[in-house]
Amino acid sequence: MTPVNFPLPNVVPLIPEMFVATMAMFILMLDLFLAKEKKVWGGYLAILTCVAAGGLTLMVGSAESVSAFYGFFVLDAFSSYAKLLIYAGTALAVILSLDYIKEEFGVGEYYTLMLFAMLGMMIMASAPNFVTMYLGLELMALCTYVLVGFQRDVLRSSEAGLKYFILGSLASGFLLYGISFLYGVTGSFDFATVGSGIAHSGSGARFAVLLGLVFVIAGLAFKISLAPFHMWTPDAYEGAPTPITAFMSVAPKVAGLVILIRVLVDALPSLQVEYITIFSWLAVLSMAVGNLAAIAQRNIKRMLAYSTIGHVGFIMLGVIAGNADGYAGVLVYMTIYLFMSMGAFAVIVLMNREGIQGELLDDFAGLSKVRPGYALAMGLYLFSLAGIPFLGGFWAKYVVFIAAIESGHLYLAIIALLFSVVGAFYYIRVVKYIYFDDQRVEFNFVENRLMQATVAVTAVAVVAIGIFPQPVINICKAALGGII
Amino acid sequence: MLELGFFYLFAGLAVVSALGVVLSRNTIHAVMFLIFCFFNAAGLFFLLDAEFIGIILILIYVGAVMVLFMFVVMMLEVNFAKLREGMLQYLPLGGIIALVLFIEIIAAAGSGVFSPEGIPDPGHAAQQVNNTVEIGKMLYTKYLLGFEIAALILLVALVGAIVLTLRTRKDAKYQNISRQVNVRPEDRMYKVKM
Numbered sequence: 001m002t003p004v005n006f007p008l009p010n011v012v013p014l015i016p017e018m019f020v021a022t023m024a025m026f027i028l029m030l031d032l033f034l035a036k037e038k039k040v041w042g043g044y045l046a047i048l049t050c051v052a053a054g055g056l057t058l059m060v061g062s063a064e065s066v067s068a069f070y071g072f073f074v075l076d077a078f079s080s081y082a083k084l085l086i087y088a089g090t091a092l093a094v095i096l097s098l099d100y101i102k103e104e105f106g107v108g109e110y111y112t113l114m115l116f117a118m119l120g121m122m123i124m125a126s127a128p129n130f131v132t133m134y135l136g137l138e139l140m141a142l143c144t145y146v147l148v149g150f151q152r153d154v155l156r157s158s159e160a161g162l163k164y165f166i167l168g169s170l171a172s173g174f175l176l177y178g179i180s181f182l183y184g185v186t187g188s189f190d191f192a193t194v195g196s197g198i199a200h201s202g203s204g205a206r207f208a209v210l211l212g213l214v215f216v217i218a219g220l221a222f223k224i225s226l227a228p229f230h231m232w233t234p235d236a237y238e239g240a241p242t243p244i245t246a247f248m249s250v251a252p253k254v255a256g257l258v259i260l261i262r263v264l265v266d267a268l269p270s271l272q273v274e275y276i277t278i279f280s281w282l283a284v285l286s287m288a289v290g291n292l293a294a295i296a297q298r299n300i301k302r303m304l305a306y307s308t309i310g311h312v313g314f315i316m317l318g319v320i321a322g323n324a325d326g327y328a329g330v331l332v333y334m335t336i337y338l339f340m341s342m343g344a345f346a347v348i349v350l351m352n353r354e355g356i357q358g359e360l361l362d363d364f365a366g367l368s369k370v371r372p373g374y375a376l377a378m379g380l381y382l383f384s385l386a387g388i389p390f391l392g393g394f395w396a397k398y399v400v401f402i403a404a405i406e407s408g409h410l411y412l413a414i415i416a417l418l419f420s421v422v423g424a425f426y427y428i429r430v431v432k433y434i435y436f437d438d439q440r441v442e443f444n445f446v447e448n449r450l451m452q453a454t455v456a457v458t459a460v461a462v463v464a465i466g467i468f469p470q471p472v473i474n475i476c477k478a479a480l481g482g483i484i
Numbered sequence: 485m486l487e488l489g490f491f492y493l494f495a496g497l498a499v500v501s502a503l504g505v506v507l508s509r510n511t512i513h514a515v516m517f518l519i520f521c522f523f524n525a526a527g528l529f530f531l532l533d534a535e536f537i538g539i540i541l542i543l544i545y546v547g548a549v550m551v552l553f554m555f556v557v558m559m560l561e562v563n564f565a566k567l568r569e570g571m572l573q574y575l576p577l578g579g580i581i582a583l584v585l586f587i588e589i590i591a592a593a594g595s596g597v598f599s600p601e602g603i604p605d606p607g608h609a610a611q612q613v614n615n616t617v618e619i620g621k622m623l624y625t626k627y628l629l630g631f632e633i634a635a636l637i638l639l640v641a642l643v644g645a646i647v648l649t650l651r652t653r654k655d656a657k658y659q660n661i662s663r664q665v666n667v668r669p670e671d672r673m674y675k676v677k678m
Contacts, residue, residue, distance in 0.1 A: 006624060006625060007625065009628065009629075014629075021636060025639075028643065069628060069629040070625070070626045070628075072626075072627070072629040072630060073629055105651060106647045106650075109643055109646070109647045110647075112643060113640065113643065113644065113647070116636065116639075116640050119636070123633060131627070131630050132629060132630060132633070135630055135633040135634060135637065136633065138637055139633060139636055139637050139640060142637060142640050142641060142644060143640055143644070145644070146640075146643075146644035146647055146648060149648060150647070150648075152648060152651065161648075181592065184597065184598055185597055201597075204595050204596045204597060205595065205596075205597040206595075207588075207591050207592045207595045208592040208593075208595055208597045208598070210592075211588055211589065211592045
């Protein structure tokens with residue numbers, strides 16, 4: 001047998017990924033040697049890992065795109081920015097977990113799984129190739145299935161985990177089936193090669209290509225909970241431990257949207273007309289389902305789940321616009337949504353009392369009299385989510401709406417505007433509970449400095465971005481380097 | 485000619501056994517049909533000179549995964565008649581979607597892209613090549629990143645399965661072997677002054 005030469009690939013662009021993987025395994029080992037009351041160190045270490053990974057990403061990142069591992073990994077401004085958002089989302093979710101999860105069994109595994117989920121998202125953000133994309137997606141999904149069902153003694157947590165797992169596997173099957181069609185036509189997994197292959201394939205291949213497109217869109221739409229592939233979202237959000245709900249509402253959405261944009265821009269540019277038609281319908285459906293169904297919810301986690309579906313519908317306007325402004329709008333939206341959503345969930349986690357969280361809308365009644373600070377912060381997040389001017393959420397909507405109008409989708413922007421008015425109703429209803437109703441339940445707040453700091457930081461960020469949106473918009477536009 | 489005959493034999497049996505999986509009422513029979521289906525798929529791989537994948541399919545899927553299926557089916561008493569109850573209710577909508585999808589797939593498959601004429605016959609080019617060596621070379625060079633991520637996925641699956649199933653119950657009595665070994669006579673027996 002001839003000896004085989006193994007050339008060592010360029011590993012420098014993957015330093016953040018390797019660091020996170022090592023730290024995740026280290027926390028898994030460390031947890032075995034920690035006493036029960038010191039288990040929380042794993043969480044602090046996970047936060048440090050996110051911060052350090054951010055530093056490493058800024059260090060290895062560059063303006064031009066660097067490819068590594070035979071074109072199976074790409075590092076560009078787009079992926080670097082997405083990774084920074086993912087780190088922020090994960091770090092905040094870990095902070096929310098510190099107090100929440102400490103009584104549970106398997107604290108170390110919990111943080112390990114969160115870091116591995118983050119690793120999966122990082123790989124997705126850097127995937128120039130269907131193989132890397134799918135593996136990253138599965139790494140992320142597998143961790144989130146377990147995390148959703150983490151509270152095994154709570155029936156609805158197990159139920160949510162199982163539901164999410166079964167529907168998620170089905171969506172993965174759709175995605176793979178679609179990829180197999182695209183591979184069959186073009187003979188490649190590489191996004192760019194698939195793109196040129198589709199452009200040069202004759203009209204005979206058109207049907208197979210369209211079928212591949214539809215299945216790939218269905219698979220990815222599931223991950224970002226775009227209607228009609230949103231069915232798992234309310235149940236999974238309600239059943240999951242609240243910090244995991246916060247985590248799922250931001251980080252996987254960033255990764256999913258980033259990989260969706262990359263697939264559309266690199267692999268399917270010649271099908272732009274077709275996919276814009278599909279996404280227009282999905283966006284309208286998503287806005288309708290999200291904003292109308294949220295009105296009927298009494299549980300705030302379920303309400304925020306439908307709110308996420310609605311927001312994903314708004315975000316899709318940026319994808320539908322199909323130009324640099326639109327994609328930058330998606331990043332702006334996700335950046336601002338990160339703060340709003342994390343902040344709102346932080347207040348929900350803080351209201352945890354004796355195993356029952358402040359989960360029903362009624363529980364928020366009279367909050368302003370007990371804790372005016374939390375009430376103010378919650379009010380700011382909710383107004384921002386509703387898109388009230390001069391808070392962060394307004395600019396998020398503004399950027400994608402303008403992008404949609406300028407690319408000639410005026411009707412979509414009008415529909416989106418109508419639905420955001422509908423959405424404002426149920427957000428402001430919670431504000432009414434907080435400020436104008438009498439207290440109905442005894443509040444029992446978790447006192448945790450880091451979590452209180454999270455509330456303060458996210459509230460300040462929502463206001464600051466609302467007053468000075470331009471820096472965020474500029475950074476997001478610069479982050480499109482390497483994709484367009 | 486012989487090869488063609490074998491192809492139709494394996495392919496036909498695979499389709500028939502796959503139908504058997506879906507249609508048989510007895511779950512054990514369904515699992516058996518699935519095993520048979522995997523054997524036939526392995527046969528198809530052998531016809532393509534992909535002996536490594538064929539053997540892997542038999543070893544892992546038939547040898548490990550299906551045995552696990554068998555255990556699960558035997559240990560869980562699932563009432564499948566009850567699971568089928570809602571079927572008629574969902575049949576119209578589900579049936580329409582399935583039919584549309586089926587037509588689309590047939591149209592895509594029949595559009596000529598995947599026809600034997602479109603894809604050149606490699607003959608038996610792989611006959612002189614050691615599949616296992618070539619797959620190994622590709623896996624550890626070009627697909628190294630994917631290979632490593634797959635390893636992490638396996639680790640996560642392992643950790644996840646343990647997290648979701650292992651619980652130390654407070655009310656259960658556990659053996660502490662080191663305490664048992666280190667036990668002294670004084671611990672078990674003491675003199676009582678009468």
